[in-house]
Amino acid sequence: MNIPFALKVFAGVASVVYIVSFLQGYTLIRWYPLLGEASMEDLPNTAGPAMGWYSWILQSFVIGVAVAAVALFVPKNLTVRLGPTISWLIPLLVSIYTVYAEWHWFVD
Amino acid sequence: MIAGTLVATLLILHGLAGVVLIGLTTHQAVAVWKPKPIAAKNFIQAYVNTRSATYTNTVVIFYIATFFGGGLIYPTYVMDVKSTLTDSGMNPPIGLFELKEHLAVFGLAMLPSYWWLWKKASPADHVLARQMNTTVICAIVWLGFVVGYILNNIKGLL
Numbered sequence: 001m002n003i004p005f006a007l008k009v010f011a012g013v014a015s016v017v018y019i020v021s022f023l024q025g026y027t028l029i030r031w032y033p034l035l036g037e038a039s040m041e042d043l044p045n046t047a048g049p050a051m052g053w054y055s056w057i058l059q060s061f062v063i064g065v066a067v068a069a070v071a072l073f074v075p076k077n078l079t080v081r082l083g084p085t086i087s088w089l090i091p092l093l094v095s096i097y098t099v100y101a102e103w104h105w106f107v108d
Numbered sequence: 109m110i111a112g113t114l115v116a117t118l119l120i121l122h123g124l125a126g127v128v129l130i131g132l133t134t135h136q137a138v139a140v141w142k143p144k145p146i147a148a149k150n151f152i153q154a155y156v157n158t159r160s161a162t163y164t165n166t167v168v169i170f171y172i173a174t175f176f177g178g179g180l181i182y183p184t185y186v187m188d189v190k191s192t193l194t195d196s197g198m199n200p201p202i203g204l205f206e207l208k209e210h211l212a213v214f215g216l217a218m219l220p221s222y223w224w225l226w227k228k229a230s231p232a233d234h235v236l237a238r239q240m241n242t243t244v245i246c247a248i249v250w251l252g253f254v255v256g257y258i259l260n261n262i263k264g265l266l
Contacts, residue, residue, distance in 0.1 A: 095211050098211065
């Protein structure tokens with residue numbers, strides 16, 4: 001099994017799934033700190049602010065683990081050159097894009 | 109939400125763990141870029157000449173502990189600090205925290221490959237990947253710490 005490649009795929013996939021979930025609003029579960037409750041529904045404003053962060057982490061890690069499980073079976077000779085790079089390049093590119101996506105906080 | 113005294117305790121522990129992480133990751137990130145072993149004749153050479161791989165497990169443990177500690181006190185930030193910043197129209201600090209929460213997740217996702225590169229791969233293999241993994245995680249730790257420090261100070265002043 002190609003464990004090194006799977007670990008690197010996990011880093012890339014989890015980062016991408018997280019930021020896509022955040023940007024597109026794919027939030028499976030919301031935490032309402034005012035109520036101290038989690039809900040799969042988008043509750044009215046009286047419930048206070050909703051937090052999607054825990055859900056985005058859960059979603060990204062579940063999908064990351066699933067894709068990494070498939071990557072375990074990719075032949076090692078196909079991943080010698082690509083494998084090490086994706087472990088840092090994808091999270092770095094996603095980080096740079098995140099700065100761009102959040103830039104409105106600093107200019108509005 | 110967690111009660112006030114417990115939040116304050118967790119926030120202090122979160123900050124202290126961040127200090128430890130800053131030291132560990134900075135030391136490792138500086139050392140990982142050295143091209144070849146050097147004699148440790150002065151402080152800077154000794155600093156660079158550290159056995160970087162020995163830091164790895166501690167970095168992973170402290171990163172996870174710091175991350176989950178931050179996750180526990182995050183609802184208090186949303187209810188207390190973020191609402192105060194919003195009311196004051198202070199958008200840049202909110203944006204900084206948004207960056208911190210996102211990038212901290214990317215760092216967490218990198219930990220398995222980071223650990224493998226340091227503990228399982230041969231030192232002669234995947235050198236650039238080891239350097240970049242370590243440096244990116246170090247940068248994320250610095251961002252998280254500085255943003256947390258800024259926000260803590262702002263909230264203390266408001």
